[in-house]
Amino acid sequence: MKPFTYERATTPAEAAAAVVRQPGSRFIAGGTNLLDLMKLEIETPAHLIDVNGLKLDTIEPTPDGGLRIGALVSNTNLAADQGVRRDYGVLSRAIVAGASGQLRNKATTAGNLLQRTRCPYFYDTNQACNKRRPGSGCAAIGGYSRQLAIIGTSDACIATYPGDMAVAMRLLDATVETVQPNGAARTIPIADFHKLWGKTPHIETALTNGELITAVTLPRPLGGTHVYHKVRDRASYAYALVSVAAVIQRDGTGRVAIGGIAPKPWRVEAADHAMPQGAKAVASRLLAGAKPTHDNAFKVPLVERTLAAVLAETRAA
Amino acid sequence: MKFDTPAGQNPIDQLKVVGRPTDRIDGKFKTTGTAPYAYERHDVAPHQAYGYIVGSAIAKGRITSMDLSAAKAAPGVVTIVSTLDMPKLPVSKRNIAPLFGGAEIDHYHQAIALVVAETFEQARAAANLVRVQYARTPGRFDFAALAPTAPLEGGSSGEGSGAPPVDRVGNFEGAFAAAPVKLDATYTTPDETHAMMEPFASIAAWQGDKVTVWTSNQMITWAKEDLAKTLSISADNVRIDSPYIGGGFGGKLFLRTDATLAALGAKASGRPVKVAMQRPLMINNSTHRSATIQRIRIGATRDGTITAIAHESTSGNLPHGKPETAVSQTKLLYAGANRLTSMRLAVMDLPEGNAMRAPGEAPGLMALEIAMDEMAEKLGMDPIDFRVKNDTQVDPEKPERKYSQRQLIECMRQGADRFGWSKRNPKPAQVRDGQWLIGMGMAAGFRNNMLTKSGAKVSLDHRGVVTVRTDMTDIGTGTYTIIAQTAAEMMGLPIDRVVVLLGDSDFPASAGSGGQWGANNSTAGVYAACIKLRETVAQKLGFNSGDVEFSGGKVRAGNRSVALGDAAKGGDIHVEDHIEYGDLGKQYQQSTFAGHFVEAAVNAYTGETRIRRMLAVCAAGRILNPKSARSQVIGAMTMGVGAALMEELAVDKRFGFFVNHDLATYEVPVHADIPHQEVIFLDEADAISSPMKAKGVGELGICGVGAAIANAVYNATGVRVRDYPITLDKHLDRLPAIA
């Protein structure tokens, strides 16, 4: 870990402005991802701006019947919130499927959205990685890639976005609210928030330098049955091989987003339209153009089968 | 004391303290954080500096240059010890890969430097400033490609299993060809790592020529000898102290980089240095259980009598390494007139393969006990009946050698009753519970009992407190407690009148902890010392030692009764003795046995396997402390679940290293994976094994578990997976059609 300086920000605008003032600055929220990366010198900020004092830790209804979740709401509190559990069950379920109780107590909404990939070569600083060191190559391509992405990848990077919470947020068409260093606020639809890797896998989101997430808003509840089905090698405390977030209505229509297979939570409009036709039809639309590796080819049938499980569960419910 | 005739009646048989479920006496220290582990021993030497290990970034080749200038100039840096400062250090006989010195790189993350600084953070930051240039040379990393041409190689795990390159009895090929029912199948097990919680950690301090190392090590005498050899100093100048160990599983049997570099760093900086190996280095820097490819052939008559059995295993290791002895149990476990075992060893450039909990038997039974299940199915027999049919009460290779005790049949029969085996549908893929396919499986467990010399010193003071000193270790197994129970039983005291001090090389040499030999041998050593103490006490108190009774803190004979402590009125009494063994171990085959039972559920859609319940019935001699023994067995069963379902070191065959080298990516079971475990110990006492009449259980618990799970998965799905771990991708495309 490189030595760094540290300050506590008191207002969102000030926090954003502080980043620009001091090059090499990063925000720190729960620190559960950033600190690990700093210890390994995968991230080497010169200055940390602690955002925990920004009072962005409340969950409030919005005028149009949705919910506004402060950026600093902990994963534990978000998953346990009565309104979330009642109207956005898929979000609660996705959160509690992730990490552990201790981590969820520390982890924040914004930090969770911004958690970085778990590609093992990204974590080993002896290995080439375009995401960690742009232009150095990608050791994962042709290497051990069981956990990595099958779709939306590029010749530069085949890593996944590993998180669970964001998959549910993508399903719910959430919006990310930010404030920029010049004080201007903006909103980013979650669909545009995480980027495909393309030639620049080190650029992971739509955020600009110093842009601070202040909240995530959810539109009005969708009703229906909410499911989050996470598939993994052990029963807990593991990232998804594949996860399926779904809201399914009584008439068989619905929507679905997939985790663990792509650089971002994976959702395809055409696939949603195919919901009444069943898992096969949905999966083929979701995974059109998939380019799995030898190690992770199983994720292709696994997506379809997990989807089938979800549909069977909801039928039975 | 030499143990060369079967034990008769002795004071341990009173079972007033021994054999009772007893809380661990170190338990309260561990649960309250007051048991200091090696890295936390801040008080043992002043001004400790912190060492941080730099590991090689390549797997094979040499260092062409190392630039330390930036690192040396970094804040807080005390000194840097570089591998280029010295020639390759001597490799002790128990190590395979060199630990330090010279420019050659033998495997990934081999230590190449130690940065010593005032704080851990400063050492870490400076370590990242070390710039190294390498010249890579091609390495041998692809086990499957190397295996077909691997030469024959015999070997011993050093932990109770071993086999020559080829071992034959009768005419295997002829009998197999003639057998009406036969199986020929190949199984694979992956590279695995110990994944203990406490990393390798040591503090070293020099006083003149003498070095003391406070460390975490299972085998104190080995560590002392091997550190002396590695540093080219006299063993008399080395003291090792390791009273608490946060798990080892065989990973801490040997001298490792932490102790070596702490000693070198302390020498170079002229002050005590502490080193804990960083978690990401743990896996590639140290030892692991090597992957195996195992071919098993079994031939039988139609009534299920085995006529031919062959087990051939290939593993890989560094040059001068030894094979994983996966065929060993097949020499002993089942009858059969015509037998063949063989081992092959591929020379590779991956990190060192060496002992991990039940080396040999753990992976060997994972294969053999699936083969037995497959064979039973071919014969249309119940898997238990098939095993019972081929039970043997003698060493099948040397029938004149009887088993000292062998209750395998009883383990399986009792287990079957207890587990509800009769409810198992022998036809696979028949039982469903919602989305889950349900199956039951069983396997036999087998592990040898090792006899090895072990010493102890016992002292008595005037208050009647007995203190035991031995360099024996407690690796979380409960050694403190069973040693206290032994001394308490022998001296007629409650357990709280016994003090146990362990893990110091200044104490008498013991068996150490490994190969499940620790409990029986170390307590037998304490027994020997206590016999001597009883004689000394009796003599001091003027008793005729023959008919003296030690109980309730008193020494009695006839109507005379004296407080035990009175014997030490004139000063503490110290006696020392050890147990050593005659050839009962040669005359008799000594082993431990288990019947493992598992109910597993496989998700019909996703192929995920989740364990529902597990049972182990163990026959392992006298159980000294049923409570800690049970903990050992359930821990081992848990490790067996890991081996069966998730543990695998992923090899990068291009760059030659284990890619998933941290606890996030090398998955071991978590609580949610282990719902219900039950352990039953058969009531045994094996008078051939030692005066304690005990054997080992710590490794028995893992032996066979993997196969019992594999067999349960097969019973659930009808899909036979022969490649561990049984992850969902191995059977997903063959699962029964979803209704």
Ligand SMILES: Cc1cc2nc3c(=O)[nH]c(=O)nc-3n(C[C@H](O)[C@H](O)[C@H](O)COP(=O)(O)OP(=O)(O)OC[C@H]3O[C@@H](n4cnc5c(N)ncnc54)[C@H](O)[C@@H]3O)c2cc1C
């Ligand atoms: C062992 C382990 C297991 C895990 N398992 C899972 C799992 O199964 N599923 C899962 O989804 N996650 C898992 N996680 C990841 C966990 O969810 C994240 O670490 C956590 O959500 C990050 O939140 P944080 O507040 O601690 O973020 P931090 O570490 O504080 O920050 C993460 C990033 O977000 C930035 N940031 C923080 N707040 C803001 C803001 N307001 N605006 C802009 N940028 C900001 C930081 O600069 C940093 O780059 C696991 C983590 C660990 C350590």
Ligand code: SF4
């Ligand atoms: S897949 Fe992406 S994160 Fe992984 S090594 Fe390649 S570039 Fe780096």
